[in-house]
Amino acid sequence: MTTELTAPAWYRQSADLRLQAVARAARADFQAWLSHVKSASACTRPVRLAGTIATVEAATGRLLAERATADMPDGVIYKPCGNRRESVCPACSEVYRRDAYQVIRTGLVGGKGVSEQVAHHPAVFPTFTAPSFGEVHTRKVQGHTCTKRTACDCRPEPCHARRNLVTCPHGVRLACYARHELGDTRPGTPLCLDCYDHDAQTVWNLAAGELWRRTTIAVNRYIRRLCRQRGLANVPVCSATTGKVRMVPPVRLSFGKAAEMQRRGVIHFHAIVRLDGIDPADPTAIVPPPAGIDAQDLVDAIDHAAATVTFTTDPHPARPGGWPIGWGDQVFTKVITVAGKGQVTDAQVAAYLSKYATKSTEITGHTSPRLDHAETDTVRLYANPVGTHVERLVSSAWVLGRYADWRRLRRWAHMLGFGGHFLTKSRRYGITFATLRNRRIVFRRAQNAGPEQTEPGEQPTTLVVNFLQFVGAGWHTTADAMLANTSAAMAREHQQAAREYLSTTAA
Numbered sequence: 001m002t003t004e005l006t007a008p009a010w011y012r013q014s015a016d017l018r019l020q021a022v023a024r025a026a027r028a029d030f031q032a033w034l035s036h037v038k039s040a041s042a043c044t045r046p047v048r049l050a051g052t053i054a055t056v057e058a059a060t061g062r063l064l065a066e067r068a069t070a071d072m073p074d075g076v077i078y079k080p081c082g083n084r085r086e087s088v089c090p091a092c093s094e095v096y097r098r099d100a101y102q103v104i105r106t107g108l109v110g111g112k113g114v115s116e117q118v119a120h121h122p123a124v125f126p127t128f129t130a131p132s133f134g135e136v137h138t139r140k141v142q143g144h145t146c147t148k149r150t151a152c153d154c155r156p157e158p159c160h161a162r163r164n165l166v167t168c169p170h171g172v173r174l175a176c177y178a179r180h181e182l183g184d185t186r187p188g189t190p191l192c193l194d195c196y197d198h199d200a201q202t203v204w205n206l207a208a209g210e211l212w213r214r215t216t217i218a219v220n221r222y223i224r225r226l227c228r229q230r231g232l233a234n235v236p237v238c239s240a241t242t243g244k245v246r247m248v249p250p251v252r253l254s255f256g257k258a259a260e261m262q263r264r265g266v267i268h269f270h271a272i273v274r275l276d277g278i279d280p281a282d283p284t285a286i287v288p289p290p291a292g293i294d295a296q297d298l299v300d301a302i303d304h305a306a307a308t309v310t311f312t313t314d315p316h317p318a319r320p321g322g323w324p325i326g327w328g329d330q331v332f333t334k335v336i337t338v339a340g341k342g343q344v345t346d347a348q349v350a351a352y353l354s355k356y357a358t359k360s361t362e363i364t365g366h367t368s369p370r371l372d373h374a375e376t377d378t379v380r381l382y383a384n385p386v387g388t389h390v391e392r393l394v395s396s397a398w399v400l401g402r403y404a405d406w407r408r409l410r411r412w413a414h415m416l417g418f419g420g421h422f423l424t425k426s427r428r429y430g431i432t433f434a435t436l437r438n439r440r441i442v443f444r445r446a447q448n449a450g451p452e453q454t455e456p457g458e459q460p461t462t463l464v465v466n467f468l469q470f471v472g473a474g475w476h477t478t479a480d481a482m483l484a485n486t487s488a489a490m491a492r493e494h495q496q497a498a499r500e501y502l503s504t505t506a507a
Contacts, residue, residue, distance in 0.1 A: 012477065020479030033073040034487050039444075040078040042091035042488035046475065048076040051468035058463050069468070076471060084422070086358045087367055091488070093358040099436045100357040100423055104256055105350035107274065107430030109338060114430050115286055119338045122295035123274040125349050126302045126333040128215070130204055130266040131326065134196035135160065139180040139187045156180060160191065170194045188263025188364065189389045196389070198396040200323055201266050205417035206397075206409055207313055207325045208259075208267050212420075215327075216255055218305035219273065223293065224249040226301075230292045235280045250290050252276045254429040258353035259422045265364045265393050267418045268328075270353055272336070273298055274429065286428060295335045306331040318400060357423040361416060366390045368414045371398070379413065390416070 011023035024030060040046035055065040069077055086093040102112065108123060110116030140157040159176035166174045172192040180187050190196035227249040234247040256272040275298060277287040310326035334344045361367065371379040371394070383395035397417045401409030412419035445464070475481040 017479055017482065020477045021483060024477070024479055024483060029073050034483070036073045037078045037484050038487070038491075040080045041484035041491075043078075043080040044089040044091070044481075045081050045083075045473050046078040047081055047470065048074075048472040048474075049079055049466075049468040050076050050471045051466070054465045054467065056463045056465055058461055064462060074476065077468065081473070084358055085360050085362075087360070087362045097354045097358045099433055100258075100354035101350050102436060103423075103425065103431055103433060104258075104272065104353050105346060107254065107256055107272065107425070108336060108346040108350065112431050113435070117288060118274065118276075118286060118430075119346075121274050121276060121288060122293070122298060123272060123336040124295055124298045124302065124333050125336050125344050126271050126273065126306075126331065127268065128212075128271065128306060129268040129328040129330045130201075130208075130262075131328040133198075133201040133204075133264075133266070135174060135191045136196075136264050137176055137178075137180060137186040137189055137191065139182070139184070152182060159187075168192045168195050185365075188265070190264075193389060193392065196392075198389075198392045199318065199400060201264075202393055202397040202400065202409060202417035203313060203316075203323045204325060205265075205267050205415075206412065206419060207323075208269070208418060209420040211309065211311070211325050211327070212257065212269060214311065215305045215309050216253070218309050219298075219301045220253055222301035222304055223251055223253060223275075223297065226293060226297055227251060227290075232290050232292050235278050237278065237280060237283045240283075248278065250278050251293055252278055252428070254286075254426050256353070256425040256429050257423070258356045259418070259420060260356045261359065261361050261363055261416075261418070263363055265361070265366075265390055265416045267420075270356065272349060272353070272429075273302065276428070284428070299333045299335070302333050303331065314405060316400065316406060317403060353423070360422070361414075364390050364416070366394070366414075366416070368394075370411075371414050383413070393417070 007019075007023045007026035009023075011019040011026075014020060014023075024033070027033070034041075037046075050069045052066055052068045054063055056062065057064055069075055080092050080095075081089055082096070083089045083092050084096040086097075106112050106114045107118065109119045137159050140159070141152065141154045142157060144152065144154050146152045146154050156179045159178050159180055160174065161177050162175045168174055168191075170192055172195070174191050176186075176191065178184075178186070232250055235250050236245050237248050238245050252275075254274045254276055256274075258270045259267050260270060261267055275289045275293060275295075277289040279285045279287045306327045310324060312324050313322040315322050336344055336346055336349055338346050366382065368378070368382045371382065379394070379398055382391060383398050384391040385395045385399070386392075387395070393416045394413050397409045397413040401407055401411070401413065408419055409417055475484065
């Protein structure tokens with residue numbers, strides 16, 4: 001004879017985490033609940049959906065089965081939030097980072113539907129930085145001897161050591177003799193807050209996407225001009241939209257880009273530029289480029305574009321002549337190799353870019369959500385025209401954005417003016433995030449279906465149609481979050497132990 005474990009009803013509403021956990025574990029559907037929340041168990045703030053799930057025959061549209069979420073534990077489906085920011089949800093950002101790694105690396109070495117021939121295409125890794133808007137504290141190391149930059153113990157140089165004492169108009173000495181260590185919070189902050197051009201920096205962040213677009217156009221034009229100078233014949237290509245045939249140079253550039261927020265609160269870009277050829281019979285195919293263009297030509301094209309591409313923004317009441325937008329003097333371009341004999345390898349580039357794809361403004365100390373002035377008035381918590389460096393940047397974006405043509409500055413004030421994506425690519429660079437997500441969904445459904453599953457490449461005979469609506473976000477109680485995350489951590493440890501066992505036995 002067994003006695004069913006029960007707990008008082010008030011345990012669930014208790015502020016004591018232990019009593020909440022007992023209330024959940026004592027329920028008869030506890031094991032079913034753990035299995036139900038498995039897909040979102042590591043998520044910090046999962047999305048709760050309610051409704052029905054229908055299974056439909058693909059050929060005829062006939063309804064085969066239907067299930068309501070009311071019959072499931074808690075009456076909802078838990079879906080991971082999918083946030084890419086590591087500071088918001090570490091688990092979902094890790095999934096995003098791994099997907100970003102695959103997206104970037106397949107464009108360099110192939111795989112997952114991308115031809116492995118791309119590994120032999122010339123590719124470079126440029127870094128575009130922003131210009132200076134005022135002198136800031138910095139940590140400078142002449143020659144690194146450490147093995148890992150994130151734990152660098154090298155002796156830094158003095159920040160701004162000067163023989164002659166220079167004082168700004170506000171009475172601040174523009175010198176710093178400190179050797180800033182990794183844990184120091186001063187690097188990235190201006191030597192004089194009043195001298196720093198916060199308005200120009202927030203506008204530059206806003207216009208960085210347009211500057212990148214113009215730069216890619218300039219690089220393309222440079223390469224096409226080289227093709228004409230070296231006598232590379234144009235090839236006929238039929239437009240997919242108009243159907244007209246036009247003659248184009250025999251090369252195509254594919255781009256991938258990751259944005260990184262610097263300590264001073266300004267964005268800069270790490271990019272991948274790959275050189276492809278064009279197949280007149282199939283313009284969508286990725287083919288090798290002609291022999292007349294190489295990686296050094298890409299380096300020259302990028303250096304030329306970075307030095308020459310500039311434009312001026314539209315007039316603003318605070319600046320009738322507009323702000324000049326251009327790249328900084330520090331532009332570094334390295335050649336990417338697969339064999340590891342060049343300046344940087346494909347694995348290093350993919351790991352570097354995917355790491356920054358999950359970052360945002362955390363390095364500046366600012367982690368606010370989107371700011372609002374109408375209802376919650378959250379902007380006052382983070383903006384101050386006479387406050388810290390970051391508070392002045394937020395205030396600058398908010399004040400400049402009060403005019404109709406500049407409203408995007410207010411929309412992206414929490415991002416210090418930058419409103420672009422942190423990871424983008426051109427259409428033909430490689431696979432997409434959607435492709436990876438769809439493959440993951442197909443794999444999980446096939447895994448849950450058992451041995452009788454659809455073969456790879458075969459069209460499914462049934463479709464799953466969801467009629468779900470949003471009913472909330474987050475776990476019901478803190479204990480639910482603890483139990484779900486503990487279960488996910490145990491599953492990860494089991495998987496890691498299994499990998500280590502398989503690797504040792506295979507060796």
